[in-house]
Every structure is written in C-alpha cells, then in structure tokens.
Amino acid sequence: MDSDGPHLLSVYTDISATRDGQPYWTVLLERARSMGIANAAVLQVLDGFGPEAIIHAAKAVDLEPGRHVIVEMIDKRQALEAFHHTLEITDDTGLVTLEAVAVVGYGGHPHHAAS
Structure with missing residues (x-):
C-alpha cells in the first residue's frame, strides 16, 4: 500500500x-x-475497555463521566500527520492511532449526485 495513500x-x-x-x-x-x-x-x-480492562459503558446506569467518543479521520498520511501535530494530549485524551487503510468500496452519498 502506498505510504501516502x-x-x-x-x-x-x-x-x-x-x-x-x-x-x-x-x-x-x-x-x-x-x-x-x-x-x-x-x-x-457504547461499550469498550482499555488497558485496565474496565468496561466503559454508555448505559443508563452509567451516569458518571467516562462515556467516550472516537474522532476518526481519513486522508493521506501527510495531512493526518500534520493534524496529529496539533493535538493537545492530556489526561482526557486516550489512545491516538494512525494506520493505513484499504478503501474497498465507496457508494457516495445521494445528496452529492449530479442533478
């Protein structure tokens, strides 16, 4: 796979x-x-765990802070590395990963179709 794919x-x-x-x-x-x-x-x-194997659930009984989100971005490696350098890594930032992906399909979106 291309290193800047x-x-x-x-x-x-x-x-x-x-x-x-x-x-x-x-x-x-x-x-x-x-x-x-x-x-x-x-x-x-909705559910998951990290290195301590503590389940982080988003269920009604889990009302304390600890619900998590993942922000995902897809672009060329160079653009994502530039973005990575802007991150503020603190205690409330968890894992940050960068990996090559193979796009195996893309149907587009109906609202982008030519009229």
Whole structure:
C-alpha cells in the first residue's frame, strides 16, 4: 500500500473533555474541517475497555463521566500527520492511532449526485 495513500487517524477521548470551553471532539472536528481533512466522523462508544480492562459503558446506569467518543479521520498520511501535530494530549485524551487503510468500496452519498 502506498505510504501516502489513504490512512485513518483515530483519537479516543472522553465525551466530557473540553478545550477552551468547547467539547474536545467538536474542536477536533472543526479543526479537521479547517485543515482540509478529507473525511471525519465522531463515533460514540457504547461499550469498550482499555488497558485496565474496565468496561466503559454508555448505559443508563452509567451516569458518571467516562462515556467516550472516537474522532476518526481519513486522508493521506501527510495531512493526518500534520493534524496529529496539533493535538493537545492530556489526561482526557486516550489512545491516538494512525494506520493505513484499504478503501474497498465507496457508494457516495445521494445528496452529492449530479442533478
């Protein structure tokens, strides 16, 4: 796979994390848009665990902070590395990964179809 082909950058963070009074996931999404990142999405984690094997669930009984989101971006490696250098890594930022991906299909979106 081409070293500057499509890559996936994932930022795992707490839903309650903030930067300058804004949710961190919102800050990351807006920063990705302003930097021209090709694709970005925010995914809410329903269940999962980290190195301590503590389940982080988003169930009604789990009302404490600890709900997590993953901000994922797909673009060329160079663009994602530039974005990575803007991250503020703190205690409420979890795992950050960068990996090559193989796009195996893309149906597009109906609202992008030519009229």
